[in-house]
Amino acid sequence: MKLLTATSETQGTWPGDFCHAIEGELVVLGWSCGCDDGGADGDCGCGRAFTGTNSLRATTTAMVRDLELTVPDVQLAVEAHLLAAGLGPDVLGAEVFADHLEESVHDVVQFAGFWPVGTVVGRRLDHVHLRFAPVT
8 A cells, every 4th residue: 555654855855854754654744733833834844744653753755655554554553653642532532532543544545645656745734745756
């Protein structure tokens, strides 16, 4: 299944690029804090970053990779990520947690489905955009 994963490819081609995530780990579109309410170029960078599900670290670039995972596998990984980040149902409430989990899984599958494997994408708040398309 095609999924979004952390990558350092194309880093430095956009102002404010950073990659602290682990190359190849599954990423999600995390929440944006108040710093980015006015746009994705806020002080902390959360509005332009993906978050690594294992490392809990951010990157401004993600690559579409074909991984041998199923939707339930992705759901389990994202759920573990949210719990490790301190965003479990005990903190968010059961309904908000369930909604955020469902939305996060949907987004990582949906956005990866738009492009071929090897494509590098970036994020601007709720939008994922093309940064590099592989030659096919």
